[in-house]
Amino acid sequence: MSAISVHNVSKSYGEILALNNLSFSIEDGELFGLIGPDGAGKSTLFRILTTLLIADKGEAYVAGHHVVDDYKSIRQKVGYMPGRFSLYQDLSVEENLSFFATIFRTTIEENYHLVKDIYVQLEPFKTRPAGKLSGGMKQKLALCCALIHKPEVLFLDEPTTGVDAVSRVEFWDMLKSLKEKGIAILVSTPYMDEASLCDRIALIQDGNILKIDKPQHMIRDFDKPLFAVTTSETYKVLKFLRNAQFTASALPFGSSIHLTTSFPVKPSEIKHYVERTGIPVDDVSPVEATIEDVFLELSNKKTI
């Protein structure tokens, strides 16, 4: 039985199509990532699956229960961490945790083993109001509160947005150890670099799923030659490369340009080719594809 299964789900807000005919499923104990930019429809999907929102079309099941007909059972069995910090800021760390434990008819002691690894980090601040915690600590507390009733499925909506790099790494380590305890986790993130930490990912844009696969497979299947071009004149080079005959795509990527070619070309040839026009190029070197390249490639294909 799948932890989550979604069949042809669509949802519109007035004219705007937020989700367009989505289908996928997540197995028990799987860490599944929903990767996409802001406004892709990630939060809408979370709200449908956590029974807060009703889809216009399609069916969805969470932990074996229908999200509309049997929403009460789902609320007993899932943990949800909304994209926005949603704990009581004026209650202390400990009070928040015991409040959420109680409303699920359990106690902190009963499920302490689940949250222990995370809670030990929070313990020194347990009398501090939740609103006065740092961003990373807030997210850890929110995760504890979502876990304290031993959910079968965990929904984490952008848990690492606005969290520092060190805390992000720690957070993903925690998710891995939770996964090993058999909890299915659906996590969304706008950060492409976090995608490789998931078992499987779905790339989502404008309410459409572009691709679902293991992140390693996605990278492996990226078969075009890829180069990183660094230059001080990014915009000019980008414009020039887009018109070059060997170019498949040229997209800005951080401070450099990622260039894919439709046939094998030597990096020195590319450098030479650009420099002939008088625009300086610092370096051209072949690089390993990342999920971001895959995403840009797919979304580019779609817009063309």
Place this chain on the structure above:
Amino acid sequence: MKILGFIIQKEFIQIIRNRALLPMMTLLPIIQLIILSNAASNEVKNVNLVIVEKDYSESSRLLIRKINANDRISIVKTTFNSKDAFDHLQANKADIVLEIPSDFEKDYRRGEQPKLQMLVNAINGQQSTVGSGYLKNIISSFNLELIEEVAPLTSGSQLTISSRNWYNPEINYPHFMAPGILAELTALLTIVLSAMNVVREREIGTIEQINVTPIKKWQFIVGKLVPFLCIGMVLLTVGLIASKLIFDIPIRGNIGLIFFYAIFNLIAVLGLGLLISNFADTQQQAIFVAFFFVIIFVLMCGLFTPIDSMPKWAQKLTIPNPLAHFISVSRKVLMKGSGFWDIRWEFIYTIILAVVFNTLAIWSYRKRI
């Protein structure tokens, strides 16, 4: 039950942690109670009078002396020029102009009926009605004395009316106002606090987390209601003590009856507040809608305008106004010493309102977005 207990406990912790809220809930209402009970009075203490004296006779002087003796009327000016007097009226310096015509005494002695003219500045309705009432009283008693003097034989068969004010013999306004204002403040504070509450959870986002839990709708609403009910009762207690100490208001009836009634009334008011809160997206919206009701409730609760003098349709409108019932009960019990049977209708209406508002509040609270 245990879940409900925890929700209530959580609300209490949040209220106590909110440092600004506690003094606001206790101190401000008492200040309002003191100020409003003293200031919001219908009593007319000073009427400014201008007299146009055209007679200059002994009788007219006697009348003026009598008027002057009344400490609620102050004679701003005595003139013989009508226009001058009218200017005073125009400039709002006089409330009433009394004109004593020439030949006032002569006509009177002759047995004709001389006419005194009274021009009343009716911009301030209260001031003018009450003021002219004072003046008419003085003039008619002056008239009696004059009749006795002129025709002593006919005075034997005069009809006299003596009246006495029951329940508040000295027409002490704070006695009359304080119980009403107390009821008003208790109800208003709770309606505003409750209207702000659910919407605050929506604004902060905590409601999204709560909605994905097995908390039942009624548990959530009752959990919100109980702490505010307690606050309302504390406020009522503090207010009653303050009114007793400061204004020495009479407590003729059973004070327990007021508290018992207040429970139902507060539940009704809180239900309305939570209902407002369910429909508002922001605290700003909630406060505006709450004010809409608050103003109607206050102006139509019988505190400032007697319900009996409202048009029929408006009188009907006071039935769904919980404040009107609360004020009626607190006045009846405190000042008249009424028992349960005398306020049964207030009880019945309030319980109906409580059931209706709270059912709607639970029904309209949606755990979906």
